[in-house]
Structure formats: structure tokens, C-alpha cells
Amino acid sequence: MKNTLNDAEAKIKESMLTESQWDTLWTSSIKIAVIIIVSILAIKFGRKLIRRLLKVQARGPLQVSERRSVTLVRLLENVIAYVVFFIAVLTILPIFGVETRGLIVGAGVGGVALGFGAQSLVKDIISGFFILFEDQFSVGDYIRVQTFEGTVQSIGLKTTKIRSATGELHIIQNGMITEVTNFSLHNSVALVDISISYEGDIEHAQSVIEEHLVEMPERYEEMVKAPEYLGIQSFGPSEVVIRIASEVKPMAQFKISRAIRKEIKEVLERNNIEIPYPKMVLYRQPEPNNEKAQS
Template sequence: MEEITTEKGFKKNVIDKLQNEDTWMSLGEAFLKILIIMAISNIIIRIGKVAIHNVFKLRNLSPLNKSERREETLAKLLDNTLTYVVYFIAIMMVLSVLGIDVKALIAGAGVVGLAVGFGAQSLVKDIISGFFIIFEDQFSVGDHVRIGEFEGNVEAIGLRTTKIKSWTGEVHILPNGSITQVTNFSLNNSIAVIDIAISNGEDIDKAQKVIEDALAKMPSQYEQLVAVPTLLGIQTMGPTEVVLRVTAETLPMQHAAVTRMIRKDIKSILDEYGIRVPSAKFVMLPDGEK
């Protein structure tokens, strides 16, 4: 009988609360506060992102700007950080509106976080390393780097991991804490080295003059070239050939493509002027001789 009475009393209390105007007023007020909190949070995030990107646009116009890719990486990182911080504050305010003790919740989360932290030291190490990679400008998105045994273009840099895509298409995901040594090929211009073999007996002075004239025209043909390529002179001499060496300063990581283009153009100009390149010679021995 007591259980039935208790159950009836509970149902009566629920019905009374649902029929009470103050209850619906409180619910409506809480719902309105939550809507206002979420709307203000979205506005703050949008204004903050616009401000962040405008700051970096002004920096890009400055003559002191060094790396647009680094600034893009930092802008994305700040966008994400702003979003996380604002949403965290908004969620805490919503919980407070719903009558949940936020202080006790934060204190409990701190104790749990401390316990988890002892078992997640590698995660903390990855995050700290990620901050240093970005703010020290060790490398940025789009750079060509070598990290340990992996080499390729940086696809993404996060606070915990870095993604590198090799030229054959594989994507390597590396924890930032494991990155101890980096070779960045994109910070400075590259140098292309081209060796040109001339058949022994050809007029070397004529060959050099022809090659130098061709090199002088190349910067207007190839935008990857930073300056006029330089003919250094004779590199080696062999029984059938004389090797001339050409060097060219190119944009970062463009040396391989420039090497192929310069070699093709010089081969065509040498053929045009009748300057021979060395060719294999075969000697036929009479039967029985070795």
C-alpha cells in the first residue's frame, strides 16, 4: 500500500509541475538563454576568424613576410583554437543554465585529467612538439621535407601528428613527438647541376660559346630559373669525351625539372651547330681473335 501511495504521490507531483506556469516560464527562460549563448558564441567565432585572417593578410603585404605557407598554417591553428575555447566556455554556461554545478564538474575533470595525464605522456609530448614545429617554422604545409626515412610534401600539420605525402602517393602519418631531425628542402633555392659531354676532337671554344648563348636566353623561357645558368667549364676529360658542367639556381625543388629542360635544349643547339656528342664505338675483330 505504501508503494502504491508513493507512486501516486510522485505522479501527482509531476503532473502539478507540468501544469504549473512557473515551470514552463523557467523552461522557456532557460531555452532562450541557451539560444542566446549559442548565437553569441557563433558570432564571436566568426568575428574572431575574420580578424585572424585579416591580420595575416596584412602580414602578407608586409615586406618582412617570409613564408605564406607558415602563415596559412598558423591561421588554421588559431581558427581551431578559437573555436574550441569559445565552444568550451559556451558549454559550461549552458550547463550552468541547466542547474548543473560547473565548479564541481571542472574540479572532477581536473582530477580525472591528472590521472589520465600520467598515462598519456606521449600525447602531451606530441602536442608540445607540434607547437614548437609550427611556431619555430621548422616546416610548413606544402614544404618538401625528409623526416627520418620518409620524404615528401607536407600535407597537414596538427598538434599531435604530421602528414607527409611521398611522390609515389603514400601518406605517412608521424607523431610530432617522434620528429627529432628534419631536412627542409623548401626554405632556400635549389641548384641544378648539368654535365654535358662533347665528343673528343670537337672545338671546345665553339661549343662553350654556343652553350653560353643558349643559357643566356633560358631565364625568359623558364620561370623556374632564378638567374642565368652558369657554364663553369671543363669538368672531366676522357678518352672519347670532354665533359662541360653547367649550374643553375632554381626555385625550391625545381632543380630536377630544370635539369631535364636545360639538357634537352643544349642537345638541340649542339645538333643544330653540328657539334657531336660522344658515341659508342665498336671494333670488329677477325674470326679467331679475342
């Protein structure tokens, strides 16, 4: 019985950590905790530094759009978090006796092999960086890429998502974006063609239209200035086509074009200026004389 108790006590003592082992565990725990805390503080400090730098740049001569600033902030914050966590893991592994030199060498060799095998991925990432830093377009811009046209929903390092006006979501690899038409960077121009019949008084129509165009910016804040009467654009089969141009804020040309057409139609109707429309003329053949028919 005593031998059994002695064996049990010996096993318990063997399973228990020695004083030196407790010291090592305590020291390792403190090191890991310090590394984690320093990593969290480094990430927070890096994020604050990035936001301050972008705020300073926004006040300087080189202006950065708000949407681009938000995109860059999120991208750089993620990069900082990945780098800090990677360094923290490499710092913690030696505490557990893991050799990190072999991992770094293996990662380097694997990265070279991955670079040769994933050239399209590298091309997409490089193109994504250039799109962001050159401010080619931002989230919320209305753009045309190849045959796709719509509003930018998101910009990543690999792909860009564009939602068309009818709701389709187009996902395009950044490496495939070679030409971009951005409709949201500068003011747009609304061009409207109005038809007037040949019998109408063109000079009277011009004076009435110009008088009305001067008042339109008061009702539409999208107009940068009063629309301009450009004159006769072309001659149609039954009408004279006149053109009106209006400089508007980005992507407001469709709304303003519809508004100009509506109000000009009402103005022409109030001033009895005829707007041409398709007409059909019917010719009725006279009936033959009854007497001639009987003979």
C-alpha cells in the first residue's frame, strides 16, 4: 500500500512543473502579452498616422477627393495590420522554440515560385495600385470600361465592381482595364435638340427660348450656368432642328436634358409656335357619274 502511494506521489511530482519551468512559462507569457499589446498599439498608431497624413494632404495644394481618401485609408490600414501581425508571429514563434529562418527562406522561395505561376494575379494587383494612387476613378464614380458602363461599387487590388443602370453587377479584373472613361470628374454638358416646323417663326422662337433659359438655373441647382441657345443644328424633312447646350454638374446631364425638353415644349405651346409632328393626308377618289356608269 505504501509503495502504491509512493508511486502515485512520484508521478504527481513528475507531472508538476519545476521552479525553473514555471519561471520560463511566466517569462514567455509576459513576452507574448507584451508583443500582442505592442502590435495592437502599433496598428492603432499607424492608422492614426495615415489619417493625419491624408488630412494634411487635403489641406495642401494637391487635393485628394474624399472618396479616394476613404479608399486609400482602408487599403493602407489593412496593409499595416497584415505587416504588424506577420512580424508579431515571427517574434512569438522563437519563444516556443520554432526556428523562423527556415520559414523565411521557404517563404521567399515559395514567393518566387508563386510569382512565376501567378503572373496575372501580380498584374491585377499592380494595376489596382496604379488605379488607386493615380485616382483614375473612385467608388461612386460613373465610368465606362470597354463595353461595361455604370457606377463603381468597390475597388480592390485584384478586381473592380461596376453596377450598371439596370442593376447588373460587373466584376472586372484590374489587369484587364486598359481604357477608362470617367464621367464624374468634370462638369457635363446637356445637349438638347428642339424641332420647329418650317412655317414657324424661328426668330420669335429664339427670343422666347432665350428668355426662358435665363430663368432655369433658379429652379435647378445642378445647372452651373444658364443654358445657351446655339442656333440651327440641321434641317429635317419637315422641321428645323435647333440646339440648346447647358453646362451641369457631373452626371446631371440626363435629368437636365429631360427638364429642358419639358419646359421648352410648354413655352412653345404658350407662344403658339408649332412643333412638327407626323401628319397623314388622305385623298378620296371621286365617285364616277351614275349616268356614265349606266351607259
